Amino acid sequence: MTYDGGPGESDPGPGVIPGLGDVPRVPAGGSGTSPKKGAGKKKGAKEPAARLPVARVAVDVSLAHLDRPFDYHVPAAMDDTVVPGCRVRVRFAGQLVDGLVLDRVAESAHEGRLSFLERVTSSEPVLSPEIAALAREVADRYAGTFADVLRLAVPPRHARVEAEPDEGPWSQEPPEPGGPGPWAAYPAGRSFLRALEDGRAPRAVWTALPGPEWPAAIARAVAATLAGGRGALVVVADGRDVDRVDAALTEELGGSGRRHVALTAELGPAERYRRWLAVRRGRVRAVVGTRAAMFAPVADLGLVVLWDDGDDVHAEPHAPYPHAREVLALRAHRAGAGALIGGFTRTTEATQLVESGWAHTLAAERNRVRRSMPRVRPVGDDAEVAKDNAARTARLTHIGFETARQALEEGPVLVQVPRRGYLPGLACVRCRTPARCEACQGPLALRSAHAAPYCRWCGRIAGDWHCPECGHRHMRAVVVGARRTAEELGRAFPGVPVRTSGKDAVLDRVGEAPALVVSTPGAEPVAEGEGYAAALLLDGWVLLGRADLRAGEETLRRWMNAAALLRPSAPLVVSADGGLPPAQALLRWDPITYAERELADRRHAGFPPAVRMASLTGTPAAIRDLLAHARLPDGAEILGPVPLAGRDGADQRADRKADRDAGRERALVRVPRAAGAALGKALQAAQGIRSARKAPDPVRVQIDPLELI
Template sequence: MAEDAPVARVLVDIGLAHLDRPFDYLVPASMADGAVPGARVRVRFAGADHDGFIVERTDSSEHTGRLSPLRRLVSPEPVLTPQVAQLARAVADRYAGTVADVLRLAVPPRHARTEKEPSPAPTPAPSRPAPGGWADHRHGTALLDALADARAGARPPRAVWNPGPAAAWPDLLARLVATTVSGGRGAVVVVPDARDVARLDTALRDVMGEGRHIALEADAGLAERYRRWLRALRGSVRAVVGTRSAAFAPVANLGLVAIWDDGDDLFAEPRAPYPHTREVLLLRAHLAGAAAVVGAHARTAEAQQLVETGWARAVEPERSAVRARAPQIHTVGDEYEQHRDQAARSARLPSLAWRVARSGLQRGPVLVQVARAGYVPALACARCRTPARCSRCPGGLRLSEHGGAPTCERCSTPAPSWQCTECGHGRLRAAVVGLRRTVEELGRAFPGVQVWQSGAEAVTDTLGPEPRLVVATHGAEPEVTGGYASALLLDGTSMLNRQSLRAAEEALRRWLRAAALVRSRPGGGEIVVVADPGVPAVQALVRWDPAGFAARELAERAQLHFPPAARVAQLRGARGDIDELLRLAELPAGAQIAGPDQDGDTAQALVRVPRSSGTSLAAALRGAAGVRSARRSGEPVRIQIDPADL
């Protein structure tokens, strides 16, 4: 055995709640030098070999029995830093999960050949950049000054940032990162998808120069992604930008964490313990004493709560700058338009939208944002408007092409002779019109005009300034040189009427993201939003007031005791397993339980507690899950704390 610190404490990769702790193993003499804290090892546990990470080397163990030796040193590279290990524990506690599950998200798979390659030497820190667009923001230059101040004990700044219309958000984020790095500290920025990573990657090179940051993205491939990750681990770079998993990037001396467009559902991790990237970054900022910036065109209720509790300060442009840069925004249901077009409220493309599109095409490209991909993704009875359902399963019917037979969206069963179960009518109408059908209709309505589409099947990043109609689903809108001349925001009513806690918040987020691509009003930019003009989300778009809408949304959720004003756990599994888990859980006082109710093949229950009891709720559910796993009782119950939607 090793002479010095012969005991290694190992986090074993076993995702069982009752085994969520380090276990002690002896370090053989042959591994004494390589078995360092953070190294990957193989150990024997319960009669099988498992992967694990060493978290500590000690002289003794509290275990009274015989210790097993480490089976194999997989790699001496200390891939699990103490800071990331601490963060993983905090995330597991926050979301009633296990550290092993979090580490699967935090530490990428090993690529042995890449690990043997040397990493480049660190590049010198860049000089502090000019404020750029931050000079137009209230508290913008103060935020930059605080990021540049790397003095020990200085209070880190925390900001909720809305850049306003026509803002070059990648450049503004890049200046935050460069200012932080110029002061000798590291930065981590997380964005929703690979397109946003590419935009920010370009901006960082423009502001900081080559070789001073890395971009972590899945498209780079296993070897290249691991190579870049090792550069951050070994200190070759101080700045990391990437998608969801980049929140755990092993950046030393962390000075800034930032997230862009935190309302995007891509930030909701689909794997246990289902953490939200925003919350991971806020936990990391707290543990590391780092600055935190939550930025987006819109503002979520969670971001507004950070402002109202005083944890963060709002950073946004002056109202005069917002008015100067915002496009002119029309609604279709006002009194004048009702008098001019009697179908303005009900038509998918009222006459105002046609007029704005024709006028915009004389000046440049026109954006048409639609809610859904496909041809006709949802059908309904032509007489009573009842949603058309499959006869074999609960799935809805859809059309995949013009003249085709309706088919089920779930099981693909054709329904050529469908009849309404409510009124017996046999004809169908489009309940939702998709991307391809919209392209087809606009092509007929605007002969001689190019109609470009960008959606899930093929996303276009950028286009030139030539006049054309650009039909895109949300998040797939191409950027165009000089901005769009006008934009039509369709399907607003269907988005607002979704049965979702975040329906209005998500609709405004999509609209503001598209509106930010349109020219200013002085530059001729116009937008038509096809939705009820009296809805708060529409009014917030017209005023370009994401903060006011978020304050209203948060107040309404507080009255209803919904997140983020309260903490909610969603339990999914077999009804008997959920009942047992709730019996075992020592829930905090005041906990409200709804269900379990059957939801298809599984049951679901909700547990709601005041926000101050959130930690106790997670601990109670994790403890009950540990008892069940130790007893090998039934099947696991999926525990999701504060799900992105209810």
């Protein structure tokens, strides 16, 4: 195959294709070579199509220095089947690889001869021009490759699904405009809906009232968008939220659910592709799904919705690690669509959008908030300790016990525990300082009730541990996990059913009957009827004490998401010092002020989202090499590199050990927010240089990563 360097690039020489090794070249298109002038035609030689004979193809190769389209001749026999957006197979570096046709043009800017397309895998146009342009911008913004983003945006093909006959008409009639519904509780709610119905593009950061009405509010906004003649896309955190919004959309839109589709991984590849095709073919214009749905090809997009944008599941774990909030904001900007970023709390990133003027605040009045919020009572401050001497060391204080006992007479009680499992953490008996390994500062834990404590990071036995704060030599289990908490509550409340919800088994709903529901954050089931009669948020210091820039923000998010499931004015006991900013925000149910102060602190310290920051992870030599080739924008600061620090959590122990064995380090590159796009392109170009030189040690680049510490 002939190397197509694109306009302005030279051929690297015969037999060499950068990044793919020294491989023999097929003479200018192989058997499909266009004949030279004056030469006789070979028998069976392919002829280019008479109309638009050149196809620009995005080849499925993730090498950074080959991150551009390549031109191929379209054989005359494939003229009718090669359409923009279809899947093809092409010969690249002597191998057959997949590709997507971006466009067909009359001629190529490449001066050499072009190879022919090998075959058309499917004539289904799965890549729309809008998604192709979005994928290019996301790749540039996150210092990634176009091919990697396309893998996230276009699902794998299922030939049987593509060949299926039309399963029936989808409802194309727009719904009739309805009343404001749940939006009547917000002063700007009615005007927001009117703007959607009129086909305009309102953008709002929504701080939702506590309670179960948020899916109905989203469904009403989608209905208003469809009534205005445009499509809508809703992205939520998990399958349970998809089910709630799906049910709300079915009730709001009618049509037996034929006006929208839900896209989740639980559907299976075939059914998910079937529904995705319905969206791509324009048969349905409303979509709700999890993170992967952020690239759903909704026609004439008029509204994007992101619920609970602070949840880390919205960050894609595969390169180039885009965040759903950024992708949806880009889509709204490019399509001239409205945007609704909502949650019970507010992130600093959403606050940055409000301060920049890109979006406006959508929140209820304080009197309405006070009527809907629970009654919060912290048990970690000095006043509570004076009343209850065990308040600082006991997991279930007297106040918490009495609150649960009285609430069980009226309905279920929610108990939130930061971690799952059994005895995962230890602390000093006297002052409750977390027990850490003296060698590596990792958390100590017990394998069994009679075994000596060991370090969960390095495995060292800590036989002679003593508290660095008070000198005491005895430890106790302080973070016992959901399973152990359920056992303790079962003994404390005999005869009361105890149910658990966590990673192993997540409950969707619980009944109205009295019961104790022990859950890890994010797995709290919805209580039928009016909601939970009370809630206990245990071990708050575990969430607040994490070595994470977003520890306070994430703690408040987890607390408020659980508290929103309670009945109005129901008691909520949180084991934390009431003077801490997250606890104060929970007491007043004022996440907006907390987020504004947090953003001001980040701006003062020079942390995202006030600035743009890139994380570079790799060996020291690889990081130095990447930075040497990166033309960073003016004002860029390089922090580090420093040895890669371990992350809390037993499930990360193997990763930490591998990181240390490889001697990997992390460097941070900080630039002003306005230079964020230039930072991504600079690092992208540097990755391309290293890729062309076949550098042995890769460097992982993440823009505005969730983990900075």
